[in-house]
Amino acid sequence: MIRAKMHRYACVVLASLLVVSLLGLSACASRSHTRASDNPYDWSHLTSSNGRYQYRVNGQNLGVLGIDVSDHNGTIDWKSVAVDGIDFAVVRVGYRGYTAGGISLDDRFEANLSGARAAGLKVGVYFFSQATTTQEAKEEADFVTKQLNGASLDYPVVFDEEPVESAGGRANNLTREQQTAIAKAFLERIEKAGYQGMVYCNQNDSSRLDFDELSAWPVWYAEYGTSQPSQAFDYTIWQFTSTGSVKGVTGNVDIDLDLTAAR
Numbered sequence: 245m246i247r248a249k250m251h252r253y254a255c256v257v258l259a260s261l262l263v264v265s266l267l268g269l270s271a272c273a274s275r276s277h278t279r280a281s282d283n284p285y286d287w288s289h290l291t292s293s294n295g296r297y298q299y300r301v302n303g304q305n306l307g308v309l310g311i312d313v314s315d316h317n318g319t320i321d322w323k324s325v326a327v328d329g330i331d332f333a334v335v336r337v338g339y340r341g342y343t344a345g346g347i348s349l350d351d352r353f354e355a356n357l358s359g360a361r362a363a364g365l366k367v368g369v370y371f372f373s374q375a376t377t378t379q380e381a382k383e384e385a386d387f388v389t390k391q392l393n394g395a396s397l398d399y400p401v402v403f404d405e406e407p408v409e410s411a412g413g414r415a416n417n418l419t420r421e422q423q424t425a426i427a428k429a430f431l432e433r434i435e436k437a438g439y440q441g442m443v444y445c446n447q448n449d450s451s452r453l454d455f456d457e458l459s460a461w462p463v464w465y466a467e468y469g470t471s472q473p474s475q476a477f478d479y480t481i482w483q484f485t486s487t488g489s490v491k492g493v494t495g496n497v498d499i500d501l502d503l504t505a506a507r
Contacts, residue, residue, distance in 0.1 A: 324492030368399025385433035400442035
């Protein structure tokens with residue numbers, strides 16, 4: 245969900261430098277809200293094998309593989325996951341319904357969090373939001389911190405709000421300004437509770453967020469079916485498939501590449 249928006253800037257034009265000023269006006273006419281100039285990666289270091297990626301520099305792999313899961317993935321054998329080269333897991337803690345808007349706990353949250361940690365994986369959590377106001381976003385953040393109950397995390401608490409396929413999705417038609425304010429309210433609340441926040445976005449829905457307004461938090465970006473991310477901006481984790489295969493998980497699973505060490 246990567247969104248780019250162009251801003252118009254006021255340029256001071258000097259009559260004596262008309263040609264130069266016209267070029268300057270073109271240059272200052274817009275600015276990407278995806279902070280494209282902040283892209284820290286050289287994708288020539290990205291390699292793939294058997295559907296998994298590495299980011300290798302001078303023979304050293306700086307990319308860390310992880311998965312993100314919810315109760316949709318069923319019962320997971322976390323020891324087998326760890327043996328299969330997975331180093332971290334981001335577990336869904338809960339979600340808000342996209343019609344009535346009630347908040348629910350993920351049925352496998354506690355089992356997944358404890359199981360992943362017991363198997364030696366580093367852990368983080370995410371919440372699937374359908375908030376339509378900043379107050380609802382704060383309510384969601386409070387729900388997350390209550391469920392965590394002071395538990396320590398290795399990875400952030402991730403805010404994930406996406407449109408749903410149903411035309412009746414309560415958050416489908418939020419403006420960019422509304423969506424950004426909602427994400428910011430959640431992340432600020434999480435931060436006050438002592439946790440690191442992170443915002444999730446995918447390629448299609450990126451325009452729903454203003455990254456300049458959210459620049460205090462890292463980004464988790466999803467784009468599938470490509471040899472490298474097509475969007476050049478500053479993000480920390482790349483979710484590169486939703487149809488991955490990992491031992492211990494029945495069926496397809498999301499696989500992620502943490503690029504923190506490559507920054």
